[in-house]
Amino acid sequence: MPRYLDLRFRLATLLSIVIIGMVAALYELNRRAERQILAQVEAQTAQLTMALELGLQSISTSDYLDDFIQSRRLAPEQLQRVRRIAVVDANGLVTDSTSRAERGQRIAPPTDETLVAEGDPLAAGAAANGLARTIFIPFQALGRDGAPERNYVVVTISAQTLADTIALTSRQRLWATGAALLAALAVAVALVWRFTQPIGELIAATRRIESGDLTVQLRLNRRDEIGLLAARFNAMAARLREVRELEERLNQAERAAVVGRLASGIAHEIRNPLNFINLTVDHIRARYAPAEALERATFERLTVAVKDEIARLNALVTNVLRVGRPATLALRPVKLGDLMAAVLHVVQSKAETQQVTLECADETRGRPIEADADSLKSCFSNLVINAIEAMPNGGVLRVRIAEVADGQSVQISDTGPGIAPDDLARIFDPYFSTKDTGIGLGLAVTRQIILDHGGAIDARSEPGQGATFTLHLPYRRQPPA
Missing domain, CATH: 1.10.287 (Helix Hairpins)
Structure with a gap:
């Protein structure tokens, strides 16, 4: 008997696999998003640091910032996000800037939001101007009177790439979450269908049995x-x-x-x-x-x-x-060929009237068997007459008598319309007849006589191809056990 798996175990296993798969996919997506954002933050921080260094270094030279930056021959991507660098004194006067129009202009002093604490130039304090962030980084410098004063390096840096990355990863996570939910829903629907569809088949089969159809069979390979x-x-x-x-x-x-x-x-x-x-x-x-x-x-x-x-x-x-009673047989040596010849002689005129040709082949070489001649003659007559009556429009009746392992066989075949399969299964039943005037005892008595001799009888037929009755008779009747 095949081993069956617990349905609850299978369902729990499938749901666990789905949940673990969803969690793993979302976890991997979050990791990728974090790496992308971290890479953008690191790139922005690196460019901000580079801008601060350039601003501080330009103070000790006589070159303006734009000329100084060009002299450094920096790669374009090193300051790709920096929109401007400016140096502002304590009074808000722009002493130098990458924007020449801004030089000599005054700008508003830094606020708490735009000012970065000293010693922490990479802190997050900044003000957003659209998608650009302006940062004031303070440093100490000597004024004209020789006294120290606070100046500022002002850097405006674009936050577009970082914002795009954050928006992109947010959309990716949103779409991934939606896709995971849809996948979970699809799996749930598939599981529900898989586990309920056979139940529907079972209900339909039960209704068929309830209506009397007992041929129904369920074919569920589960x-x-x-x-x-x-x-x-x-x-x-x-x-x-x-x-x-x-x-x-x-x-x-x-x-x-x-x-x-x-x-x-x-x-x-x-x-x-x-x-x-x-x-x-x-x-x-x-x-x-x-x-x-x-x-x-x-x-x-x-x-x-x-x-x-x-x-x-x-x-x-x-x-x-x-019918149904054991016969008292007068057993003696009987040659089946001679017995059949006598029967065919009696029915010869009836066969000629119906244009039926009689053929008989005796292959026993005259070897006798022990039997009741009168009873067997009655059996042969019944079968031969039935065969002739099955061919009202003419045909051929063939008789073949042959030796078998432990006795002899008699085969009687006709070329009539044959016997219906449903009738063939009941043809030896008492009181069953396919004739309007018959009472259904001829074949039943024939079968009983053959069984009394210790033999057997069977019938084969296909509709439209005639019928064949085969009798097996032993050489010597065995006494009942």
């Missing part, structure tokens, strides 16, 4: 509780089918038993009157036959016809009484 439930459901449906078949067989057996008892009772009541009628006909033939030849011939023909019908009715009564 290794969890739902798969186990489907397997149990299929086993239950199979068991219900078996129970229904047993009930049908039991009902058929009960009906057959009732009909059999009724038929046996009627047969007993009919047999005695038939014997009396038969004896009476014999008496009439002997005592009251007309003297005139033509009338005597007519009289003989009619009395023979009456006796034939009495014999047919007596045989029918015998069949009714014989």
Whole structure:
């Protein structure tokens, strides 16, 4: 039996994998965003530091800032974000600036927001002007009177790249979070469908069984509780089918038993009157036959016809009484080929009337078997007559008698319309007949006789391709165990 995994364990495992995957993806995205922002901050800090150094170094030279910066031959990216550098004295006068128009101008003194504390030139104090930040970095210098005074290096630096990076990473995190939520929702929907869809199939199958369709089978290739439930459901449906078949067989057996008892009772009541009628006909033939030849011939023909019908009715009564009862067989050596030849000779005129060709092949080389000749002759006659009647528009009836391992086989085939599959399964049942005038005892009695001989009989047929009955008879009947 396959090993089934707990449904709760599988569900918890799948949800854990989804959650861990989402957390890991968001964590990695945050790490990348932090690295990008940190790189931008470091680049901006480096350029701010470079601008401060240039401003302080230019004080000790006679060059203006723009000329001094050009003389340093800096790479463009080193001051890419710096918009201006200026040196301002204690009175707010711009003594030097990268903007020539600003030189000699006065600017507003620094505020607490724009002033960076001394000794901490990289502090975050600054004022934002749009996406540019202006920073005042104080330093001590000697005034004209030789007294120390506070001057400033003013740096305006662009915050556009950093702002773009922050905005970009924020959008990325937002989109990633949304995508993770959508992915989680999709996984949840898929899980719900996966675990509820088989339940829907199970409900539909249950409704079919409730309506009487026991052929339903669930095909769920799952290794969890739902798969186990489907397997149990299929086993239950199979068991219900078996129970229904047993009930049908039991009902058929009960009906057959009732009909059999009724038929046996009627047969007993009919047999005695038939014997009396038969004896009476014999008496009439002997005592009251007309003297005139033509009338005597007519009289003989009619009395023979009456006796034939009495014999047919007596045989029918015998069949009714014989169904289901072990026969008393008069066993003696019998050549099946000779027995079949006698049967075919009797039905020759009937076959010619229906344009049926009779073919017989005896491959036993005259080897006899131990059997009751009269009983087997009755079986052969029944099968041959049925085959001829199955070909009202003509055809071929083939008989083949051959030796097998422990006995002989008799195969009787016709080229008629064949037997329907549903009828083929019941063809040996007592009181089952496909003929409008039959009572369904011929094949049942035939089967009983073959079984009494220790043999077997089977029928094969395909619609439109005729039917074949095969009898297997042992050389010697084995005594019952």
